[in-house]
Amino acid sequence: xRLKPLLRDVRRAIEQxxxxxxxxxxxxxxxxxxxLVAAEVLTNVVEHGFAGxxxxxxxxxxxxxxxxxxxxxRDNGGPMPGGAAPCGLAPEIPETTEELPEGxxxxxLIRSLTHRLDYCRRDGCNCLCVEIREEDGNDRPARRCAAxxxxxxxx
Amino acid sequence: xxxxxxxxxxxxVIRVCEPRIDAAVAVEFKDMFREMAVEVPPRVLxxxxxxxxxxxxxxxxxVAAMKHLAPDRLLELAGLTPIVEKVFSLTKMxxxxxxxxxxxxxxxxxxxxxx
Numbered sequence: 001x002r003l004k005p006l007l008r009d010v011r012r013a014i015e016q017x018x019x020x021x022x023x024x025x026x027x028x029x030x031x032x033x034x035x036l037v038a039a040e041v042l043t044n045v046v047e048h049g050f051a052g053x054x055x056x057x058x059x060x061x062x063x064x065x066x067x068x069x070x071x072x073x074r075d076n077g078g079p080m081p082g083g084a085a086p087c088g089l090a091p092e093i094p095e096t097t098e099e100l101p102e103g104x105x106x107x108x109l110i111r112s113l114t115h116r117l118d119y120c121r122r123d124g125c126n127c128l129c130v131e132i133r134e135e136d137g138n139d140r141p142a143r144r145c146a147a148x149x150x151x152x153x154x155x
Numbered sequence: 156x157x158x159x160x161x162x163x164x165x166x167x168v169i170r171v172c173e174p175r176i177d178a179a180v181a182v183e184f185k186d187m188f189r190e191m192a193v194e195v196p197p198r199v200l201x202x203x204x205x206x207x208x209x210x211x212x213x214x215x216x217x218v219a220a221m222k223h224l225a226p227d228r229l230l231e232l233a234g235l236t237p238i239v240e241k242v243f244s245l246t247k248m249x250x251x252x253x254x255x256x257x258x259x260x261x262x263x264x265x266x267x268x269x270x
């Protein structure tokens with residue numbers, strides 16, 4: 001599947017992907033978590049990789065079964081900050097409502113819901129591969145940052 | 156973005172008549188909510204029972220709506236569907252918003268503990 005870096009195209013892509021995954025046997029919490037991960041990944045590509053520009057292309061390949069969903073996303077937008085996928089620390093919940101964060105949840109959700117995540121920059125393109133597994137139904141707490149990881153930008 | 160407001164007693168109920176609050180409509184949601192939430196009664200309830208999907212942008216928009224009402228009022232939520240509930244629990248935002256099973260229980264009594 002190929003799409004332009006537009007949020008309305010992301011929405012349409014997610015609908016097609018989830019339909020295909022359902023056909024492949026994914027259901028229940030696995031399908032729900034995969035839909036959320038796909039939405040966060042593709043939205044990040046549009047909003048950060050292309051930063052609002054509409055000139056570019058996103059290629060999505062995926063495979064689903066009743067046990068797992070694998071999603072590969074390739075795009076010719078800008079590289080991830082620091083050359084690595086953000087580690088997705090959970091935003092802290094402050095004391096007062098006025099200080100609540102309105103962003104910075106995306107990578108935390110991706111990291112919490114995925115079993116495996118690989119990112120590389122190759123030939124001027126970002127290549128991201130994520131795997132969501134049925135067996136992780138209770139969700140893993142987002143892993144700790146490793147050396148070289150970059151904290152997610154709010155937004 | 157289709158939001159519908161009803162006054163039920165002392166509660167302003169804003170029903171989100173959309174299947175998704177995602178990045179494509181998050182800004183529109185925030186703007187519409189602000190327009191509707193002027194001279195509000197003591198309680199404001201967001202009915203999410205028709206919303207099948209919320210992503211982090213949608214969550215941010217609902218947080219922005221909550222902040223718009225602060226510090227005098229909280230934004231209460233009702234009718235969270237499974238993905239919406241998952242997003243709120245993973246981000247611990249379920250500890251910030253009063254969450255009700257549905258509009259009827261919100262209008263009739265105390266908040267249920269969603270955690």
